Amino acid sequence: MPPRSRRERPAKPALSRAGIVATAVRLMNTEGLERVTMRRLAQELDTGPASLYVYVRNTAELHAAVLDEMLGTVDLRPVRAPGDWRDRLVDVLSSYSDVLFEHPGLAQSALVARPSGRNYLNLLEALLTLLHEGGVPDEQAAWGVDLLLQTATATAAEHSTRRGLPGTADEENTLAEALRTASARTHPRLAALGAELLTGSGGERRRWAFHALINGTLRTPRRGT
Known part of the structure; x- marks a missing residue:
């Protein structure tokens, strides 16, 4: 099937800061914030990264905007x-x-x-x-x-x-055992409050x-x- 000409393709929605942040929030919810970069966001919006810098200066500002958006649910x-x-x-x-x-x-x-x-x-x-x-x-x-x-x-x-990190429960159990068995001679307050x-x-x-x-x-x- 021959590729469609640019004129036949549906027009892309106009970029806006609100739309960019909304897309970033959606990406965070599905892929994690670490994947929300300017390049990944540009790919999702079918545009070039340079066009995003008109609305967001860098990834740090983007993440701050995502944070502010989520604070609306507090x-x-x-x-x-x-x-x-x-x-x-x-x-x-x-x-x-x-x-x-x-x-x-x-x-x-x-x-x-x-x-x-x-x-x-x-x-x-x-x-x-x-x-x-x-x-x-x-x-x-x-x-x-x-x-x-x-x-x-x-x-x-x-x-x-x-x-969810592997070994977290084992670490906590090891600490609990160390506190429980602390020597009253060398660590009297730990022994009392372990x-x-x-x-x-x-x-x-x-x-x-x-x-x-x-x-x-x-x-x-x-x-x-």
């Missing part, structure tokens, strides 16, 4: 819900961690990406609103929100990366960590510490 409803402000703040942070946890590449990218889109700004506004509601001084909230997001991001990146070090589910430990950081942000002034 549950911000706790901001307006009743209940203790700390618990509602933890709910938002937990939702953020869950979004990253579902996409290991995205979680790794979030460690270094600097999104500046609407969804990221909405997340920051939600966290700062809850810290303000709790009476956290503004200057402490400004630094504390960064620390809270760093912890949520690092936790998601660590656990999503380790999930079993306690590994208690609690991942969700319980994550919520406790957030509460510890929130309480520390509330009570730790930026000056004279």
Whole structure:
């Protein structure tokens, strides 16, 4: 069958930043973020990589845009819900961690990406609103929100990366045995707390960590510490 002429082919949709990011998100969901490069994206859009640079400067900016798009799925409803402000703040942070946890590449990218889109700004506004509601001084909230997001991001990146790796369960069992059998003579505190070090589910430990950081942000002034 002879090839169709260019005039006979259906016209390609016009490129746009929104369309490029939407295609990148779809590729991430099917192939992983590490496969979302400018070259792969251009192939998917049936265009040349050079045409994408009009809308996205480089792969780092593309990944930041993908991250911002996914942040639109973070549950911000706790901001307006009743209940203790700390618990509602933890709910938002937990939702953020869950979004990253579902996409290991995205979680790794979030460690270094600097999104500046609407969804990221909405997340920051939600966290700062809850810290303000709790009476956290503004200057402490400004630094504390960064620390809270760093912890949520690092936790998601660590656990999503380790999930499914061969030997992970064996490593955890080996550590548990080492803690359980620590000598009271050489490691008295480990011997006393060895079993306690590994208690609690991942969700319980994550919520406790957030509460510890929130309480520390509330009570730790930026000056004279």
